[in-house]
Amino acid sequence: MKHVAKKSWRPTVVLLLLFIFWEISTVIWDIPAWMLPAPSSIIQEFFSIWDSFKEDVWSTSYLTFMGFIIGCSIGIVTSILLHLVPSLREAFYPLLILSQNIPIIVLAPLLVIWFGFGLLPKIIVITLVCFFPVAVATLDGLRQTPDEYLHYMKMAGATKRQIFWKVEVPSSLPSLFSGLKISATYSVMGAVISEWLGAKAGIGVFMTLASSSFRTDRVFVAIFLIMILSMVFFSIILFLEKLFIKGKGEPV
Template sequence: MRKSRWFQAGWPPLVVVILLLLVWQLAVTWGGTASWLLPSPLKILRDGTTDMPRVWMHTWATLKLMLLGFGVGSAIGLMVACVLHRMPFVKAGFYPLLILSQNIPVIAIGPLLVILLGFGILPKLVLISLVCFFPVTMSTLDGLTQTDRSMLSYMHMIGASSRQIFYKLELPHALPFLFTGLKISATYSVMGAVIAEWLGGNVGLGYYMILQKSAFRADREFVAIGIIVILSLLFFWCIAGLEKLVIRWQTKRSS
């Protein structure tokens, strides 16, 4: 019992990370590697603390951008999934195009959006929304098509309309799938925000990384990478916590 709780607490990955950081610190210290080429974890932490006011400014800008893009992209993804499920003829025409759209690299779409929409927030918002909407659309659509057939037959038998079936049976059944897509999009939104800031802008972690690359400050590059990882994890955990609050029946069933 104690062993299972220890594993459920998430300690093993934390121990591995600590060991890797320790090996990294010792390798840099004893190997005599130049700090500008490969800084030690302690130097990265020290420099991040020193530059914290500016880092926080860029982090806040990225956070606002990713939340806005995540909200827009997820809302569009949910609406698209509902429309495709309710209109099979529309799904037959657009579903292959959705799959095909994911073969276009995000970094290739960015410059085109800048040309079409300018250097403001709009191209960044569109880019993040494009990254976020696909996982939500596909996960929700998968959940809508996997509704319990016995319950579906029962709803038809008692004379429920297609609208009642959708809102009372299919959509609630698809909620776990929806949250799976939301958790994937949560991590993608951070990546999309950073890529959008690479392509244009004067604030954000992506812009901060470009500045540090020009200055050959590898330590501050690692600071930005660490913050990006932390943002992704925190956002993922927030969506996972919201899932437990919304889908109480699933939690009880799994326990």
């Protein structure tokens, strides 16, 4: 805990100084609230609307969690299949890379046309956002298993299944969690984008209504909540990483 405190005080001080400068600037230059509200106004607005806003936060959190779990699960399974079957990797890996050249914001309207305004297109958007980082990171981790470990297991007469579970999987965990941390931050963004397609509740819906009515303070409330949710998801993955990885992913 002391080590964490020593590392976190500097960014905390920088953040506080930034908010102080922001607050003072709005007063000195008399910046209109509809253009750039002061941090104090944003905080005050947050507490005043929380009773109604918490439903939107819960909706986005639930959508993010579901899409993250599905996307990461598909990514892990895909990476394992591509690793175990080299012919599949040669055939589909280039397509996997090309799939990321399609902007999600462009693909989203097509998903609405194909699947309607229900939950499915939103889950697909988040799944696509989370899938690629996990799939690529896990595949790279599986392929970068130290040769000395593989040689030792083969000399010991281990089967391919034993080599996979006892050597390749543990060695790939650091790469896997790197992909999970990237997906954890992207998943909230994907959820908000998916809510722009047409949802009844969510931070994305709240942000759209706030911007259309020039309630800039509420837009900033939504932005800060998105950042906080991303940090929460990232922290959960960081905790799981420290819990599961021992010896920096070396086989045990």
